[in-house]
Amino acid sequence: MVSEAGDVKSFLAQQHPFNHLTESLLDFVSTNIQVAFSKSGSEIPLSTTDKNEQLAGIIIVRSGSMEIRSHHGELIDRLSSGDYLIPEVLTDGEGHNPQVVVLEDCLYYELSNYAYQSLKSSSQEFSSLSSPEISNESDSAEDNNQGSGQSTYLNQYIKETMSSSVVCAEQSISIRKAAQMMTEFRITSLLIMDSEKLVGIITDRDFRTRVLSKAVADTEEISHVMTPNPMCIDEHSRLHDAQLTMMSAGIHHLPVLRDEKPVGVISLSDVLRANNVEPLSLAKGIKSAASIKELSIAAKGVPGLVIKLIERNDRAVEVGEIITSFADAITRRLLLLAEEKFGPRPCDYAWLAFGSQARQELMLGSDQDNALILPDGIGDKEASYFKEFCEFVNAGLNECGMPYCPGEIMASNEKWRLSLSGWCECFSNWIEEPSPKALMFSSIFFDMRHIAGDSKLTENLQNYVLSRAEKNTIFLALMSGNSLLHSPPLGFFKTFVLENDGDHNHTLDLKIRGTIPIVDIARNYALSASVAEFNTVARLKAIKKLGIMSNEMADSLVDAHDFIAGIRLHAQAEQYRQQIKIDNHLDPVQLSPLVRHQLKAAFHQVREAQAAMKVRFSGGLL
C-alpha cells in the first residue's frame, strides 16, 4: 500500500488555516472531505429543505472562483483557490443565508459539518474562525499585526510605566526646600502646584542650568526658576505618545495627568527601561552631532533600529512615525549646523516637509521632499544666504540616508524657496488652473508639515490653501480623478496585477498600488472639508468624525493602510537583511496564503473607497 493522502491532503497542507493543523488532524480533515464541482453561474446552496442532504461545515475552493452576496445582493467576498467559507459564520442574526454563486467553473472541497464542529473543539485555529472571517477582514489583519497577544512596548500604557507616586510642592517654597525634597524622595523632578493646579516642573538639570550657573540665591521662590506650564500627558496615552512628545520637544520628564490633576511623572529613563531598543539614545546621537559626518554616522543606526521595531511587530503606523521623528530630528540638527556654518539667519524662515515626511509616514529609503518659506520682501543678500543654507541642508540629508528628490522638490531648488506670498500665488495657480502637472504638485505639496523655524509662516500658508481648496469643486474633482489613476493591483479579483517594467518583473509596487491610493483618498476628503490634519490616519479619523465618510469605510481604510504599510515594512526589512536596495516592490509569491488573502481584501476595500470618492467628487465636472 502506498500513500493515500492524494491531492486533497497535500493541497490543504499548504493552505491557511489547515497548515496549522497537526498531522493527525489534517488526516482527519482530508478523510472527511468531499469533492464537488459547479459550473459558472450556478449557485451553491447553503441551506436545504431536504433532510437527507448534509450541509457542509466549510467549503474550500480548489480551483475557479465564487462570490458571496448577502441576501440583499451586496457583495460580501470573492473567493478563489485556497479561500474558504464557513456557512455557519455567514448566516446573519435573522437566519438569512447569503447567496454563493460560482463565477468560474469551480472545484471545491466540502468538509462535513460534523467534522467541522469536532475540528473546532480540538483546534484553536478553527475555534477562532467562528468569529466572522469574511465581513471583518480588518480584525484578523489587526490581530495578525499585533502578534499573538504579546504587547509591544509602544502599545503599553503610560500608567504601567510611570513612577507611581507623585511628589508635588507649592510654588511658594524656596529653591533650597525643593532641592531637599527631591533628595529626600530620590526623585529627579518635582511638580510645582498652585493649590490643586499644576503650574510648573523643576528637574535636576534645571538646578544646574538655571540656579547654580546663574548664581540664583537658594532662598528665592521655586516659581522663578521652574519651567512654567510644562507639557503634560494623559494617563491613558500610550508610551509611544510620551516618547514622541519627549523626543520632539527635547525634554526628559512629562507629568502624567488624570482629570487635569497630576498622578505621576514619566521620564526618559522610564521609557528606556520599557524599551530595550533605545531609539532615544539614537536621537541623542543625532542631537549632539557636531558635523554632517557625525550626523551621518548616527543616522546609520536608523535602519537597524527600524528593523528591530519591525521584528517586534510594532504597528506600521508607529514605525512610520518613529522613522519620521528621526528625519525631523536630523533636519533640525542640520538647520542648526547650517547656521553655525553660515552665521545666524538674517531673517525668519519656515522649513517645510512634504509628502510622506509631512504625513509622518516615512519608510526606509524614502527620498527627501522639502521647501522653505521666507517672509515677504527680503533682499538679495538674504536670498543668497538661504541658497547656500538650503544646499547645505539638502546635501546633509542626502548623506544621512534621505536621497535627493529626483523631482527636485527640495529647498535648494529656487522654485521651492519662496516668500509667503509667492507660495500663496503658487497654490492659487494650481487650484484655479489645474493642469496635469499642477495636480501632481498638488498631491505632493498639499501634505505639508512645519519642521523648524517660524511656525506662523507655515500656518498662514496652510490656512490660505485650505480655504481656497475647499471651495473649488472642480479642483477637487480633478484631484479625485487624478488619484483614480493609481488603482489597487487586483485583476478581475482573482490575481494581483504585477508590474512589468524592466527591473521589477512580476512584482507588486506596494507604494503606488497600495499606499498612495489610500493617502490620496484621505487627502481629497480632508481638502474638501478643510481638515488641517496631515497624517493619513488622523485625516481619516477626522473625516469620519465629520460624517463625510461612513464609519465602516473610514475604519476599513485605516486598517487597510496599516496592513499594507506593515507588509511594505516587512518586505523592506527583508531587503535590508539581504543587503539589497530597499524599495517598495514585492513578489506576492513570497507571501503566505493568509497574508495574500488579507492583502487582496485590503486592496478590495481601497477599491470600494475609490469608487465612493469618484461618486462624491465628480460632481464638480458635471
Added chain:
Amino acid sequence: MYRRWKFQPKARGTALQSLYEQPIIKSAKGFSKTRFLVVDCEMSGLDSNTCQLLSIGWVVIEHGRIINSTGKHLLIHADRGTGDSSRIHGLLDNRIAGANSAASVLMLLIKQMQNSVLVFHHAPLDMKFLQKASIDNFRCPLIFSYVDTMEIERRRIQMQGKSSSLRLAQSRQRYGLPDGSQHNALADAQATAELFLAQVSYLKTGEKLSLSDLGLRCAF
C-alpha cells in the same frame, strides 16, 4: 446478457458470484442517486498479453460528491519486469515486491463494485487488463456497468464541432481543473472523478440527469 447467463454457473462459489447475482443497473437511474466507482489502472505496457497490471487506484462518488476517504491505491505484485512505463509511473520492481497479489486486489475491487457504476478515462484499455486478470484468477470475466469520461468528452467536443485532445490532462484543463502534481493510479482516479463531475455539471439540464445521458454501457 448471454455471457452473464453463460458464466453464472462458473462464477458460483468465486469472488465474482455477488457481481453476477446483483440486479442490472437501469439506464434510467438518476446521476445523483447512483454510486460510482472511479477506477484507474497502471500497467507495465499497453499489450495485455505481454504486460500486466501494476497498481489499481479508485475512489467513490456518491450524491454527486467524491468521497475522499474512499480513495484506495493498491500495488500488484509483478512476475515479470515492469518494462518501460515504470519510468512514467515511478514504480520500480523493488518497491512492488511487498505488494498484493492480483487476486487479492481484484477481490477488494469486486467488493467496491457492488451496486456501482464504474467510471474510467479511456475504458477499453483498463478493462482489457482487468478482464484478463479476472479470467486468469477466477476463470470468469468481471460483469459491470460503466461510463467512459473520454467518450463523454469526445461527444462534447464533436457537438462543438472542434477537435481537441481527449487526454485526461487536456480535458481537465478545459474545465479549469488544477494540474495534478502526482501521477499514480489513485491520483489519476481522483483526477478522472473530478473531470466526471465537471462533465456532469455541464450535461445537467434541470435536475434530472440519467445514466443513459452519460452513455452507460455494460461490460460485455
